[in-house]
Amino acid sequence: MYATERQAHITRHLAERGRVSVVVLADDLGVTTETIRRDLDALEHQGLLRRVHGGAVPARAGSVSEPSIAERMTVNSDAKRAIAHRALDVITDGYRGAVVFDAGSTVGAVAAGIGERIAATGARLDVVTHAVPVAHTLSLLPDIGLTVLGGQVRGLTAAAVGPSTLSALATLRPDLAFVGTNGVSAEFGLSTPDPAEAAVKTAIVRSARRVVALADRAKFGVESFVRFADLDEIDILVTDAAPDRPLAAALAAAGVEVWLA
Template structure:
């Protein structure tokens, strides 16, 4: 296979997955990892991608770059629906409790499936969220109690942030939290580009008895600008592919359950 063909393959998979792995690409294309690294270097010089530890991400995926909620909903949509379906297993038969929903497209997919899960399990939930799209979805469900936290709404994510949001979260002790992340790495933990959004995520993590993080494989190895939690702060990671060895080892050391959708 010529270099141009390999690089076209890499570019296509990057667009589909949001991240590519050197090892996986080498296996897919039956070439050495050194060959893949040269291809990634060439594509980086062309302005197509940015190399990160173990692979590459799209060029615009810098530590402070943040896509809008509308853009996120279009990326890896099938994977996010599968992750959401698996994450809802955290709500077991007859579950009783308070649940916090973070902002984000994958968490939004969980909210979209909550009504069916409640009907199937007989769960009785009091739900809290600071995310406007999630609040709208949950407001249509007749069998849950819904509290919407106020604050300054960020246009990019349609989520409330700021002092009033943080103050409200500090007074809560929910049983379960569903939370998203822009980045998930062995060394840096969980991260997101915006400091205000990170503060809210950190407050959710601190306040919740059980934290379920939902993140597709495109987030693996990504380190966004602001860390909001260590791996040891979370209980479950729900994702669409097994993490690479370094991240898998770090998750195991932190006693994090990994659920594959």
């Protein structure tokens, strides 16, 4: 395969997945990792991507860049729906408990499917969220108790943040939390670009007895600006692809269950 063909493959997969891995690309294309690194260097020189540890991300991506909730809903939407469907398996027959929903498009997909899950399992839930879109979705369900946390709403994510949100979360001890993330890596854990959003995510993680993190494959190896949880602070990672060897090893060492959609 010529360099131009390889590089076209790389840019196509980058557009689809939001990140590419040197090791995965080398396996896919049957070439050495050194060849892939040279291709990535060439594409970075053209301004088509940005090199990061182990691979590359789109040129516009950075540790503090953050798409809006509307943009997120259009990216990897099939994967997010599949992840949400798998994550709802944590709600078993006759489940009783309090559940916190974080902000984010994948968490929103969980909220969209929970009514059907309640009907199938006979679950009874008291639900808390700080995310306006999630609150709207859940408000339409007749069979749950819903509490919406206040605070200053960030336009980018439509989620409440700030002291009042953190103060409310400090009084809670939910049985379960569904948490979204912008990145998950072996070295840095779970991360997100905004410090205020990260503070709320940390509060949710630390309040819940069981934490279910949701991340499609494009989040693997991504390290956003602010870490909000170490790997050993989550119980289950639900994703659409098996993590690469370093991340899989780190998750196993941290005692995290990996559920594939």
